Amino acid sequence: MTTDAATIENVDRDPLTMDELAKVIARDIPEGSFVNLGIGQPTKIADHLTAEQGVILHTENGMLGMGRKAEGDEIDADLTNAGKVPVIETPGCSYFHHADSFAMMRGGHLDVCVLGAFQVAANGDLANWSTGKPGDIPAVGGAMDLAIGAKDVFVMMSLFAKDGSPKLVEACTMPLTGVACVSRVYTDHAVFDITPDGVRVRETYGISLADLRERMTIDLQ
Amino acid sequence: MGRTAILDSTDEAVAGIEDGSTVLVGGFGLAGMPFDLIDALIRQGAKDLTIVANNAGNGEVGLAALLKAGRVRKVLCSFPRQVDSYVFDELYRAGKIELEVVPQGNLAERMRAAGAGIGAFFCPTAVGTPLAEGKEARTIDGRDYVLEYPIKGDYALIAAHTADRQGNLVYRKTARNFGPVMATAASTTIVQVADVVPTGDLDPEAIVTPSIYVDRVVQVEARHYTVQGAR
Numbered sequence: 001m002t003t004d005a006a007t008i009e010n011v012d013r014d015p016l017t018m019d020e021l022a023k024v025i026a027r028d029i030p031e032g033s034f035v036n037l038g039i040g041q042p043t044k045i046a047d048h049l050t051a052e053q054g055v056i057l058h059t060e061n062g063m064l065g066m067g068r069k070a071e072g073d074e075i076d077a078d079l080t081n082a083g084k085v086p087v088i089e090t091p092g093c094s095y096f097h098h099a100d101s102f103a104m105m106r107g108g109h110l111d112v113c114v115l116g117a118f119q120v121a122a123n124g125d126l127a128n129w130s131t132g133k134p135g136d137i138p139a140v141g142g143a144m145d146l147a148i149g150a151k152d153v154f155v156m157m158s159l160f161a162k163d164g165s166p167k168l169v170e171a172c173t174m175p176l177t178g179v180a181c182v183s184r185v186y187t188d189h190a191v192f193d194i195t196p197d198g199v200r201v202r203e204t205y206g207i208s209l210a211d212l213r214e215r216m217t218i219d220l221q
Numbered sequence: 222m223g224r225t226a227i228l229d230s231t232d233e234a235v236a237g238i239e240d241g242s243t244v245l246v247g248g249f250g251l252a253g254m255p256f257d258l259i260d261a262l263i264r265q266g267a268k269d270l271t272i273v274a275n276n277a278g279n280g281e282v283g284l285a286a287l288l289k290a291g292r293v294r295k296v297l298c299s300f301p302r303q304v305d306s307y308v309f310d311e312l313y314r315a316g317k318i319e320l321e322v323v324p325q326g327n328l329a330e331r332m333r334a335a336g337a338g339i340g341a342f343f344c345p346t347a348v349g350t351p352l353a354e355g356k357e358a359r360t361i362d363g364r365d366y367v368l369e370y371p372i373k374g375d376y377a378l379i380a381a382h383t384a385d386r387q388g389n390l391v392y393r394k395t396a397r398n399f400g401p402v403m404a405t406a407a408s409t410t411i412v413q414v415a416d417v418v419p420t421g422d423l424d425p426e427a428i429v430t431p432s433i434y435v436d437r438v439v440q441v442e443a444r445h446y447t448v449q450g451a452r
Contacts, residue, residue, distance in 0.1 A: 060325065061249045061395050077252060078396035084250040084303075095394060097401040097429070098249075098275075099333040102326030106346065130351075137313055138322045139302040144347045145326035179349035179365075 008203040015188040015206040018158075023048040025114060025156060025186050029055055033111035036060065036146060039083040042114040042156050056092075058110055060142045062101045065093025082142065102142070105149035113150035115143065117157045117182075119172040122218045124182040124194040126155065127174035140177075147178030159187035160215070168192060168199070170218050197221060225388025225435045227417060231261035234411050234439040238267040238376055241294075245332065245372075245403040246274040246284055247379035250303075253396035254283045255380040255413045257441040262378065268292045273332070273372055275325065275399060277301035277309035288312060297372065299325035324352060327369055329402050335371035336405025336434075344369045377407035381430065384412060384440075387420040388432030397429065404434040411437045 016024065018041055026048035029035060036058045037043050046068065049055050057066040059081045066081060067088035075086040096104075104110065119127040129143045130136060147153060161167055168185055184202075185192040190212055191202040200221040204212055213220055228234050235258060238244070244262075248254030263286060270293050277296050278285025285308040287293060301309050301320060312318040323331070324346050334342055343366035347353040357368040379400040382393035390412060392400055404410045417440045 059395070061252070062398050063395055076394065079394040080250065080252050084252075089394075095392075095397055097397050098325070098329035098399045099402045102329050106326055106330075106344070125349075135314075137302045137310060138320070139300045140322055140324050140352065141300040142325040144324040144350060144352065148345050148348070149326075176350045 007201045007209050009208055010203065010205050011208050013206050018188070019044060021156060021186055021188055024191070025154065026053075029053065029112055031055075034058055034064070034109065036105070036110055036113040036150065038113065038115040038143075038146065039141070040116045042116060043081070043083065045114060045156070058101075058104070059087075060098075060101050060105065060146070062096050062098060063093060064096075065090045067093070102145050102149075105142075105145055108149070108151060110150040112152045112154060113146045114154045114156055115146060117155045117185075118167065118174050120155050120157075120168050120182050120185050120194075121172045122168070122170055122194070122199050124180040125172050126153070126177045126182050127172040128155075129177045130175045132173075132175045143177050147181045152183045153178075153181050155182050155185045157185070157187055159189040166216050166218075168216070168218065192220075195221070225432050226437045227384075227386055227388075228437055228439045231257045231413065231439050231441065232264065234258060234413070234437045235261045235265045235378070238262060238265060240267055241269045242267060242375040243271040243273065243373070245374035245377040245379075245399075245407050246272055247377070247398065247400045247403050248283070249275050249395065249398040251279055251283070252394075253380050253392070253398045253400055255378045256283045258378040258380075258411060258413050258439075259283050259287050263287055263290050263292070266292075269294045271295045271297070273297045273328070273374060275299050275328065276303060277306055277320075279303060279305045281308060285309065288318070291317075293318060295319035295321070297321045297323055297328070299323055299328050322352065328372070329399065331369055331372040332374075332399075332402045332406035334369075335373040336402065339371060341368050341370045343367065372406065374403065374407035375409065377403040377410040379403050379410065379412050381412050381414050383416045383418060383423065384414045384435070384438045385418050385420045385423045385432075388435035388438055389423055389428045390414070390430035390432075390435060391423060391427055392429055401430045404430045409436045410434055411439075413439055413441045415443045416440065
């Protein structure tokens with residue numbers, strides 16, 4: 001492990017698996033935060049949060065203090081997460097209706113939200129709800145509300161698309177979910193901070209900062 | 222509307238819903254979906270309906286069954302596309318149904334506004350996205366907003382857990398979701414519950430929807446439906 005201008009480079013290893021990435025994100029979530037984990041990969045982060053962290057999970061379908069996935073007899077059709085997967089209660093949990101749930105999001109009361117993404121722009125623009133392909137049935141769910149709601153919006157995604165092109169780009173080509181809303185981007189190859197001065201690399205995995213610069217089309221601080 | 226009517230059948234509960242009505246339908250996926258009221262609405266026959274709901278139906282039950290019966294002209298929802306939304310998907314691709322996609326929080330807040338007598342409100346959600354195109358914008362204290370209008374229903378069909386005979390409601394877990402907001406936003410709110418108890422038996426501190434918002438209540442047998450796996 002070497003350090004270059006405050007970037008931690010982990011070169012002698014593979015890029016992170018999605019599960020390892022979930023663990024990295026879980027480690028970075030501040031103690032006692034109120035957190036919403038988006039549908040898909042971000043739900044894995046919950047498996048790595050520790051009891052000592054005291055993180056309280058919000059699910060937009062009306063609950064704070066959401067617990068893990070329900071198993072066997074615990075399954076109750078009236079208790080699901082935003083992905084409609086049955087979950088369990090935790091001590092101190094609470095229920096509320098949809099307008100309250102989104103008011104607490106929009107009102108800036110949530111500390112962190114972690115979302116998946118198709119693309120993120122260097123200024124923090126987020127595209128994660130529609131590929132923009134003709135014929136796709138548009139469906140947004142709570143993505144736009146989450147994007148502008150939490151104090152910190154983290155993205156969890158693979159850094160490169162299947163064709164090898166980076167998904168952290170100068171400007172999104174897909175329809176936007178929110179403008180300049182992302183503060184940090186967690187990927188298999190590197191973690192990036194979106195700052196007013198540009199994109200800063202916090203840490204790399206299985207790639208040097210120099211090689212990362214080669215593969216990216218944006219300037220990295 | 223006066224006193225809440227406690228009715229004996231779902232058919233009585235949905236009587237009088239006119240063709241062309243806007244109907245708010247509760248539920249998030251299957252949780253909180255008023256299956257029995259929707260089945261009754263299918264029997265009742267009202268058509269050319271505009272449906273406001275979070276999703277556009279799952280499998281072939283509930284809202285999906287109503288769509289399949291060809292009674293719906295337009296759907297306002299946040300998330301129509303799901304693993305088991307094939308009934309909606311086919312109608313949409315065949316051009317047989319209109320769709321307005323609304324961010325989930327806006328869907329809830331626009332109904333809240335309707336129920337609270339708010340004429341319109343400036344909201345930061347969707348600013349700079351395709352869903353804000355054509356909407357009036359304003360910058361307030363340095364933040365950008367778009368103007369959102371209320372969504373009012375002619376009818377709301379919702380599911381709660383327990384009603385008292387006066388029409389006060391309590392819900393169960395995340396099946397609460399859109400129910401309390403929809404109850405306020407419709408001219409006539411129709412509720413299916415698993416249990417009706419004598420007035421006074423519900424803890425006043427625990428009542429979520431006060432009876433002022435509730436017009437008709439019908440008790441139905443608890444339905445044990447299968448929950449979806451991971452999406």
